[in-house]
Amino acid sequence: MDDRQRYDRATAQLDPPFAVLDLAALRSNASGMTRRAGGKPIRVASKSIRSRPVLERILAMDGFTGIMAFTLPEALWLASTGLRDILVAYPTADRAALAALAADTRAAQEITVMVDRTEHLDFIESAVADVRDRHEIRICLDIDAGYIALGGRFRAGARRSPVREADQAADLAADVAKRPGFRLVGLMAYEAQIAGVGDNPPGNTALTQAIRLMQARSRRELITRRGRIVQAVTQVADLEFVNGGGTGSIEKTTREKAVTEVAAGSGFFHPRLFDFYRDFTGRPAALFALPVVRRPAPGVVTVLGGGYHASGAPGPDRLPQPYLPCGLRYDPDEGAGEVQTPLLGQAAEDLRVGDRVWFRHAKAGELCERFATLHLIDGNEIVDQVPTYRGEGQTFL
Numbered sequence: 001m002d003d004r005q006r007y008d009r010a011t012a013q014l015d016p017p018f019a020v021l022d023l024a025a026l027r028s029n030a031s032g033m034t035r036r037a038g039g040k041p042i043r044v045a046s047k048s049i050r051s052r053p054v055l056e057r058i059l060a061m062d063g064f065t066g067i068m069a070f071t072l073p074e075a076l077w078l079a080s081t082g083l084r085d086i087l088v089a090y091p092t093a094d095r096a097a098l099a100a101l102a103a104d105t106r107a108a109q110e111i112t113v114m115v116d117r118t119e120h121l122d123f124i125e126s127a128v129a130d131v132r133d134r135h136e137i138r139i140c141l142d143i144d145a146g147y148i149a150l151g152g153r154f155r156a157g158a159r160r161s162p163v164r165e166a167d168q169a170a171d172l173a174a175d176v177a178k179r180p181g182f183r184l185v186g187l188m189a190y191e192a193q194i195a196g197v198g199d200n201p202p203g204n205t206a207l208t209q210a211i212r213l214m215q216a217r218s219r220r221e222l223i224t225r226r227g228r229i230v231q232a233v234t235q236v237a238d239l240e241f242v243n244g245g246g247t248g249s250i251e252k253t254t255r256e257k258a259v260t261e262v263a264a265g266s267g268f269f270h271p272r273l274f275d276f277y278r279d280f281t282g283r284p285a286a287l288f289a290l291p292v293v294r295r296p297a298p299g300v301v302t303v304l305g306g307g308y309h310a311s312g313a314p315g316p317d318r319l320p321q322p323y324l325p326c327g328l329r330y331d332p333d334e335g336a337g338e339v340q341t342p343l344l345g346q347a348a349e350d351l352r353v354g355d356r357v358w359f360r361h362a363k364a365g366e367l368c369e370r371f372a373t374l375h376l377i378d379g380n381e382i383v384d385q386v387p388t389y390r391g392e393g394q395t396f397l
């Protein structure tokens, strides 16, 4: 039985739209990721999962420790349900959440917040000033791991932290150390230009060569700089962890001596944008099904919904991929629509009203912002149904 038959059979009783997670694909992706990590732990990036029961399943597998959360309210919620070791990977300006963190013994033990400048420390201090008997706040420093060349005229990587060099990192670390109520426990340096940029994109060979060259140079530069930064900061604080990388860089990041753990999330669901890397392949694990509702003309079907564009710089690669049956494509005049989406191609000839088309999202966790439930498929049956964050009434972004 091929995947389409398997998914159709397993979900025959459901009316689309709905979302599924193929557990065999998830397990296979997870074991590929731990193999690539070569024994270093993987911190699970919750933004790319956005379902608590799925996070729990992943954390129960060997090789995965801790969560990389995306907001402090999310981290507080996860900690309140018993999850542990939660690093909030992005700075927060949520005063109420900071006050709640400082007031809660368990949350303060399990959650670490991110800073990249003294302004963040000042902000946290003022947010927790009125909390009586407040707990120490665990702090991680975010370091810019981007690549800069040509005297600053070329830049690759996410624009995040202003802290780039060892002396800047040591100064900020010293600022944390001298303030009562803070404890510096970690460093994070995420190399988006390597981890999040496929080095094997379709088509354009000049672009492919340019990406590979940039990534090779960036890696070389980062190995030295990250090492220097870790050395400088460890003069000031005992670090529990040094985090780097993402799904696309697991084997490279974990090879660096200075790095103690890697973060990864997208690799579990293996969305469309992760098809374009040389070092690894994965199996599409998270899919959504839309129903065929019209057949406007020969070679065209229209499905309900579909306009689930992914975040990032806009472009056709941000659209969901019509996945099964193979051979369907968007109408260039309409793309993926708000309420309905025409699909063209030979495969449309065999589809009837009520049949489903299976899609993959371009990114991972954003799928779960569209659906309240993930139907878990093992083999050719549904074995469980679990809520997404949205299904639990939790929408953090």
Ligand SMILES: Cc1ncc(COP(=O)(O)O)c(C=O)c1O
Pocket: 045, 048, 068, 089, 190, 195, 196, 244, 245, 246, 247, 248, 263, 264, 265, 266, 267, 364
């Ligand atoms: C700080 C940080 N670490 C790691 C990742 C990698 O996540 P993923 O494995 O989902 O690509 C990201 C993604 O944006 C990130 O922001």
